[in-house]
Structure formats: structure tokens, C-alpha cells
Amino acid sequence: MKRATSFGTRRIATERLLVAMLFLAPAAIVVGVLVGYPMVVTLWLSLHDANGSFVGAANYARMFSIDETRHAITNNIIWVVVAPTLVTALGLLLAVLTERIRWSTALRTILFMPMAISFLAVGVSFRLVYDENPQRGALNAALVAVHDAFKPPSKYYGAAPRDGTGLVASDGGYETAAPVPVGEPVAMPLVGLPRNRVPSDAQWAGPLAAGTELRGVVWLDFTRGGDGAAGSIDAGEVGLPGVRVEAVRDGQVVATAVTDGQGRFSFPDLTEGDYTVRLAATNFTEPFRGLTWLGPELVTPAVIGVYIWVWAGFAMLLISAGLAGLPRDVIEAARVDGASDWQVLRRVTVPLMRPILIVVLVTLSINVLKIFDLLYVLPPDSSQDEANVLAVEMYRVSFGGGLDYGLGSALAVLLFLLILPAMLFTIRYRRRREFAPERPVGGRAAPRGGGALSRWRSVVRRRRAEEEGES
Amino acid sequence: MSLLSASEIPELIPAGTAVRPVVGPSPLRRLATRFGAGAARALVVVIGAFWLFPTFGLFMASLRGTADNSATGWWTVFTAPSQLTLDNYAALLGNERILGSMWNTVLITVPSTLLVLGLGALGAYALVWIRFPGRDVLFAVVVALTVVPAQVAIIPDAAVFQALHIFGAIPAVVAFHVAFGLPFAIFLLRGYFQGIPADLIEAARADGAGELRIFARLVLPLSWPGLGSLAIFQFLWVWNDLLVALVFGFNNPPITYAIREQMRAFSSNIDVIAPGSFIAMAVPLLIFFAFQRHFTRILLAGALR
Numbered sequence: 090m091k092r093a094t095s096f097g098t099r100r101i102a103t104e105r106l107l108v109a110m111l112f113l114a115p116a117a118i119v120v121g122v123l124v125g126y127p128m129v130v131t132l133w134l135s136l137h138d139a140n141g142s143f144v145g146a147a148n149y150a151r152m153f154s155i156d157e158t159r160h161a162i163t164n165n166i167i168w169v170v171v172a173p174t175l176v177t178a179l180g181l182l183l184a185v186l187t188e189r190i191r192w193s194t195a196l197r198t199i200l201f202m203p204m205a206i207s208f209l210a211v212g213v214s215f216r217l218v219y220d221e222n223p224q225r226g227a228l229n230a231a232l233v234a235v236h237d238a239f240k241p242p243s244k245y246y247g248a249a250p251r252d253g254t255g256l257v258a259s260d261g262g263y264e265t266a267a268p269v270p271v272g273e274p275v276a277m278p279l280v281g282l283p284r285n286r287v288p289s290d291a292q293w294a295g296p297l298a299a300g301t302e303l304r305g306v307v308w309l310d311f312t313r314g315g316d317g318a319a320g321s322i323d324a325g326e327v328g329l330p331g332v333r334v335e336a337v338r339d340g341q342v343v344a345t346a347v348t349d350g351q352g353r354f355s356f357p358d359l360t361e362g363d364y365t366v367r368l369a370a371t372n373f374t375e376p377f378r379g380l381t382w383l384g385p386e387l388v389t390p391a392v393i394g395v396y397i398w399v400w401a402g403f404a405m406l407l408i409s410a411g412l413a414g415l416p417r418d419v420i421e422a423a424r425v426d427g428a429s430d431w432q433v434l435r436r437v438t439v440p441l442m443r444p445i446l447i448v449v450l451v452t453l454s455i456n457v458l459k460i461f462d463l464l465y466v467l468p469p470d471s472s473q474d475e476a477n478v479l480a481v482e483m484y485r486v487s488f489g490g491g492l493d494y495g496l497g498s499a500l501a502v503l504l505f506l507l508i509l510p511a512m513l514f515t516i517r518y519r520r521r522r523e524f525a526p527e528r529p530v531g532g533r534a535a536p537r538g539g540g541a542l543s544r545w546r547s548v549v550r551r552r553r554a555e556e557e558g559e560s
Numbered sequence: 561m562s563l564l565s566a567s568e569i570p571e572l573i574p575a576g577t578a579v580r581p582v583v584g585p586s587p588l589r590r591l592a593t594r595f596g597a598g599a600a601r602a603l604v605v606v607i608g609a610f611w612l613f614p615t616f617g618l619f620m621a622s623l624r625g626t627a628d629n630s631a632t633g634w635w636t637v638f639t640a641p642s643q644l645t646l647d648n649y650a651a652l653l654g655n656e657r658i659l660g661s662m663w664n665t666v667l668i669t670v671p672s673t674l675l676v677l678g679l680g681a682l683g684a685y686a687l688v689w690i691r692f693p694g695r696d697v698l699f700a701v702v703v704a705l706t707v708v709p710a711q712v713a714i715i716p717d718a719a720v721f722q723a724l725h726i727f728g729a730i731p732a733v734v735a736f737h738v739a740f741g742l743p744f745a746i747f748l749l750r751g752y753f754q755g756i757p758a759d760l761i762e763a764a765r766a767d768g769a770g771e772l773r774i775f776a777r778l779v780l781p782l783s784w785p786g787l788g789s790l791a792i793f794q795f796l797w798v799w800n801d802l803l804v805a806l807v808f809g810f811n812n813p814p815i816t817y818a819i820r821e822q823m824r825a826f827s828s829n830i831d832v833i834a835p836g837s838f839i840a841m842a843v844p845l846l847i848f849f850a851f852q853r854h855f856t857r858i859l860l861a862g863a864l865r
Contacts, residue, residue: 105690105692105771108690108771109686109690109692112682112685112775113682113683113686115679115682115683116679116680116683116742116746117683119735119738119742120739120743123717123735123736124708124713124739124743127712127714127716128708128712130715130719131712131716134715186600186603186604187604189597198849198852199608199611199612200607200608200611201852201856202615202845203611204848205844205845205848206615206841206845207841208800209800209819209840210838211614213819213823213833213834214615214617214618215614217614217617217618217834218617220633224631224633225629225630225631227613227633227634227635230633402611403859406859406860407860410860430596455707459709459711461803462801462802462816465802465820466820469826480803483711484803484806488714500711502712504709504711505708505709508708508709512707515703515704
């Protein structure tokens with residue numbers, strides 16, 4: 090500006106200031122009216138009750154005494170402790186994993202894709218995944234399949250003896266009310282089994298003759314149309330194969346048998362005495378139906394799982410960018426020294442990546458504290474209270490029927506206070522980066538040369554020397 | 561590091577004095593490495609499938625009737641492909657509420673994006689290329705505003721919009737999105753504008769060009785990658801929003817709002833919810849795949865929002 094006169098410089102400066110103000114005015118007005126001024130009003134409203142009378146800090150005291158808001162605060166704390174940590178850890182592992190794979194670009198794209206989708210669509214997708222019914226919900230279907238592969242389900246759950254036929258319940262199974270003598274066939278009529286669960290190989294039970302050993306028949310004492318007699322084997326009533334039967338004497342199981350295609354069983358070794366005959370509980374155990382993912386107990390972990398699904402790609406991307414800037418030779422040095430992959434990750438990569446990991450954690454913490462959509466969409470109404478967080482509760486109290494602007498404002502202020510440390514970090518971090526724009530994300534660990542590299546070289550060297558001393 | 565691992569470092573023996581020359585990793589180690597690579601590859605495939613699964617499931621569910629969806633899971637289409645039908649999508653075309661809400665989403669998203677770009681670029685230009693007192697403080701305020709939660713403003717803003725008689729209508733939703741999008745836009749564009757050589761601006765000024773002219777003819781064309789990235793980011797942000805729509809857009813609900821409404825009876829409305837959500841996410845997904853580099857770049861820059 091040397092060529093202008095001092096008067097001209099001042100004139101230009103004034104003109105520039107005017108232009109700057111004109112340029113900034115539209116944004117400043119919109120932000121001032123819709124963000125700046127409301128923040129002050131919210132603070133003011135938080136000191137008033139729903140009717141507008143001044144109540145001091147009463148709203149702040151109230152939000153810790155009302156169950157819903159206290160629950161929301163607790164949940165927010167759980168979220169902010171658990172979710173960013175898990176996402177960052179997973180992102181680090183994925184970044185390290187994809188670094189070594191040739192076609193990692195495809196995986197990175199896939200992992201990153203959920204970031205582009207609305208939480209609403211994510212919520213709908215995961216309603217389907219988390220559906221409680223294993224016939225419909227993919228997750229429970231998978232769980233049940235795995236469970237049944239290791240522990241096959243019982244065939245006759247829901248079946249029970251016909252009333253008044255001398256069978257009583259015992260420990261989930263059923264047994265004769267009194268010991269029965271050997272030779273006399275034991276009739277064990279069951280009802281309550283749907284037709285479609287009767288095994289296809291089941292045959293007519295038929296009349297059972299007396300014998301010399303303990304024997305009997307388990308059958309489905311039900312005739313279609315209802316004209317069968319209770320406790321007798323009518324025409325067309327089938328035996329139940331594969332039922333586990335136990336002979337019990339003095340409280341001890343002395344023998345076991347399994348019914349055949351006609352539902353018949355016998356204990357050839359038991360030829361004298363009286364025994365209690367019991368249908369084992371394993372015949373009747375209810376099948377495993379998976380977990381109630383979106384029920385009150387599991388809803389928070391389940392939704393955190395979805396959050397991880399959405400944000401892991403973001404953490405991975407940020408961390409990958411940092412990994413690419415790491416000094417290769419330090420890691421190679423550690424490898425040459427015989428460090429395992431895990432040791433390299435823990436002792437070299439993570440310490441070098443610390444600044445980036447902190448940025449990821451802070452970003453996710455801010456995001457987690459603000460989380461609204463996912464928790465407003467995914468949990469069904471019945472578990473909304475259990476899943477509640479501050480942002481959702483703030484909306485419910487102020488707009489979703491509550492219309493208590495005082496409490497709503499107090500919750501908003503609390504949310505702001507929780508975000509404040511992260512905000513201060515952000516200002517510091519962004520201004521610092523501004524003065525050194527050539528620095529990569531994280532602000533440290535320059536890719537080539539640089540102080541960071543030589544410092545870490547010396548760290549690795551020192552560590553190596555220590556180990557030498559130990560061995 | 562522990563004593564245990566320290567004892568496993570044969571390289572520490574000075575060169576030439578080793579009793580047994582170390583020729584490379586042991587065969588066992590090599591086998592483990594190869595197995596490890598195979599396992600890692602398998603793991604990558606599993607993870608990829610895991611990440612695609614929910615979205616793919618939603619798509620499949622959108623192609624099945626309500627009765628099928630309430631009886632069985634979508635994976636049964638592999639054994640019974642006859643379930644697949646476009647009926648849900650056809651029915652959606654006749655659903656005025658859903659179609660109207662899609663149009664509302666467009667009416668909200670496009671002006672919000674353009675306004676944020678325009679006002680943000682003007683502000684960023686002033687912050688970068690015009691010296692004025694309090695510039696650094698103003699920048700700190702802008703940065704602070706990037707992380708302010710919407711909750712601190714929605715109650716008073718409802719009153720502001722009521723006074724302007726736009727409460728519940730599209731202009732209110734747009735205004736709120738613009739107000740909360742601007743700080744980040746200014747922050748981001750400022751970074752791009754700073755990349756323009758100062759000589760260029762000074763030369764233009766020496767030639768007598770006015771600030772508006774420099775802004776429109778020089779700075780904007782030079783920073784189109786930044787403007788493009790910001791446009792994509794802002795577009796997706798507004799397109800996917802639910803909270804602002806719930807509070808301020810109840811008379812002209814966008815698609816997220818309309819679908820959330822349907823979710824009160826999830827399983828009986830699945831024929832609307834599944835295709836509706838899929839169309840709602842198709843636009844962001846198309847943008848994501850078409851402009852993936854822009855998208856990742858801005859998310860890296862926008863960390864901490």
C-alpha cells in the first residue's frame with residue numbers, strides 16, 4: 090500500500106471496513122437472530138417455569154429429580170463414555186486392517202456409506218434387523234440358528250398332560266403322581282401340541298399290552314372333532330416319538346428310555362418294584378427365540394451398536410489419513426526389532442497417532458451428546474423412556490406434548506454446558522491449525538523430516554536401548 | 561516393553577558374532593503371516609457384508625408385500641423370489657402425502673444449500689481478504705458456533721418464526737438450517753479462500769477492481785472445489801434432517817418427518833416405510849457414490865462439527 094497517500098490509505102481502510110461489514114452482514118444477521126439471540130433467551134427461559142414466572146435454578150434442580158430427565162442424563166453419560174471410545178477403537182483397527190489389504194478402497198467405501206444415509210433410514214433398517222421375532226428379525230434369526238446348532242430345541246414345548254390322568258408337573262417335566270408297579274402299562278396322555286409340530290413319522294399309538302418290565306406309551310390324547318375319550322388311545326391318536334422318559338426310584342433316576350414311533354417306551358432291565366415314571370424336562374423346554382434387542386433392558390446397547398455401524402467408517406477414514414502420514418521407518422524399526430503386530434500398534438502407532446485419536450474422540454463426543462434422530466426413530470414407543478437422552482427429552486418436554494419451555498431450556502443449557510469443553514478444544518485446535526496450515530490433520534507428526542520424526546526416532550532408539558539393558 | 565518380548569530379539573546380537581545366522585523369519589512365522597493375510601482378507605469380506613446387510617435388507621423389504629414382511633424375513637426371497645414385487649413403489653406414486661413430502665424435502669434442501677453457499681462465501685471472503693479490527697475474535701466466534709447444538713435455539717426461534725408467521729412452514733425450516741449451517745460454511749470456505757495467492761488479489765485491487773468484483777470473478781471461480789464440497793455436505797445435512805423438520809416444518813413435512821409419522825404402526829405400514837426410506841436414502845447414496853472424494857474431503861475437514 091506504499092503507493093497510496095496516507096489520506097488515501099485511511100480512505101481505503103474505511104471503505105474496506107464498510108465492504109467487510111456489508112459482506113458479513115447477511116450471515117451475521119441470520120446467525121445473530123436465529124442462533125446468538127436465542128441462546129441468551131434460552132438461558133433466560135431456563136430460569137422460569139412453564140407459565141413464565143421466575144423460579145431461579147428450580148428447573149435445574151427439577152431435572153435431576155424427575156425420573157425421565159434423570160434417566161436421559163444418565164443415558165447421555167453412558168453414551169458419551171462408551172460410544173466414542175468404541176467407535177475410535179474400531180476405527181483404528183479397521184484403518185490398520187485396510188492399510189494392508191489390496192482392495193481396501195472398496196471396503197472403505199462400504200464402511201463409509203452409512204455416513205451419507207439419514208438416521209431415519211438407518212433407524213428403519215435396524216428396526217428390521219432387530220425385530221424380536223426370529224422369523225423376521227435377521228439378528229435373532231442368526232442367533233437362533235447358531236444356538237440351535239449347538240443345542241437343538243426340544244420337540245414338545247407347550248405340551249402338557251391331560252387333566253385328571255394322574256400326571257403331575259415336576260421341575261419342568263411331568264411324572265406319575267405315585268410310583269407305578271412293573272408290568273402294568275403306564276398311560277401318559279399329552280395335549281396342547283399344535284398339529285404342525287407333531288412329527289411326521291408319528292404312528293397310531295395303539296393299545297399297549299401288559300408285560301414283564303416297566304413300560305408305557307406317550308401319546309397325543311386328542312382327536313380332531315373332539316369326540317375322543319380323555320385318557321384313552323382312540324383311533325387316529327398318534328404316539329409321540331423321541332420323548333425322553335426317566336424311571337425314578339427314591340428320588341434317583343435309575344434308567345432312561347426314548348419313545349419309539351408309536352410313542353412306546355420300556356425299561357427292559359427294570360423287572361420288579363415300583364417306579365415313578367417321569368417325562369424329562371428337556372422334552373418341554375421353550376425354544377430359544379433370540380433377544381428382545383429393542384426392549385427396555387437392551388435398547389441402549391442396541392442403539393449404540395447402530396451408532397458404531399454409522400460412524401466407524403468416519404473414524405477409520407480420519408485415522409487412515411493419519412496413518413498415511415506416519416513415519417514408515419519408525420514402524421519398520423519396531424518390526425525389525427521383532428515387535429509383533431499388536432506391539433507395533435500399541436507401542437508405536439497409537440502413541441504417534443494420539444493427536445488424531447483425540448480429535449476423533451472429541452468430534453464423536455460432540456456428536457454423541459447432540460444425538461437425536463436415531464433415538465427418536467429406532468426404539469419403539471414402549472422403550473423410548475429407557476432409551477431417552479437429553480436431546481430427545483428436551484424435544485419431548487418442550488414440543489412433544491410437554492410445552493414446558495422452562496425445563497426444556499434448562500435441558501438445552503445443560504446440553505450446551507456438556508459440549509462446552511469440546512467447544513473450547515475445537516476453538517484452540519482450529520486456531521492452532523490455522524497458523525500452521527501445512528500441518529496434516531492432528532497437527533503433529535509431519536510425514537517427512539520434521540521435529541516429530543526425529544523425536545520419535547529417538548524415542549524408539551531409547552526404548553531399544555532399554556530392552557537391550559533388560560536382556 | 562516386557563522382559564518376555566525383549567528376550568526374543570535376535571537382531572540385537574552384533575553383526576558377525578551370531579552363532580547361528582538369521583536368514584529371515586522362521587517357516588512357522590511365515591506360515592502365520594500367510595495365514596494372517598488370508599484371515600485378514602476373509603475378515604474384510606465379513607465386515608463388508610456386515611456393513612451392507614442392513615441397507616440391503618431394507619431394499620429387499622421394500623420389494624415385498626406387507627403380508628410377506630410380517631410373516632418372514634427378507635432373506636426368504638432367495639428361496640422364494642416370487643415374493644419380489646414393485647407394488648409398494650407403485651403404490652407410493654399414488655400416495656400424495658409421501659410424494660408431497662418428497663417435494664417438500666427438495667423445497668427445503670435446495671434453498672438452504674444455495675443460501676448457505678452464498679452468504680457463507682461472502683462472509684468468508686470478508687474474513688480472509690479484508691483486514692478489519694476484531695477479525696480474529698470473530699473467527700473464534702464462528703468456530704465456536706460450529707458445534708453449538710440446535711437445542712439451545714429451537715424454543716426462542718419458534719417464537720421468532722411465529723412472529724414472522726412462518727412457524728410450521730418451509731421458510732422457517734430453511735432459515736434455521738441456514739443459520740446453523742453458516743458458521744461451518746464460513747469456517748470451511750475461509751480455509752479454501754486462504755489458499756488463493758495474495759498477489760492475485762492485490763493485483764486485482766491495483767487494477768481497480770472492486771471487492772464484489774474480485775469476489776465474484778476471482779475468488780468464487782478459484783474455489784469451486786471447496787464450494788462443491790460444501791454444497792454436497794450441506795445438501796446431505798439438510799436432506800437427512802429430522803429434528804428441525806419436527807419442530808419447524810409440521811405444516812409442510814419433509815420425507816423424514818412423513819416416514820417417522822408412519823412408524824407409529826411400523827409393521828402394518830412397512831409397505832410405505834420401507835420404499836419411502838429407500839427412496840429418501842437413494843438420493844444421498846447417489847451423491848455419495850458420485851462425489852465420494854468431495855464427501856470424504858469435507859468430512860475430514862469438517863471433523864468436530
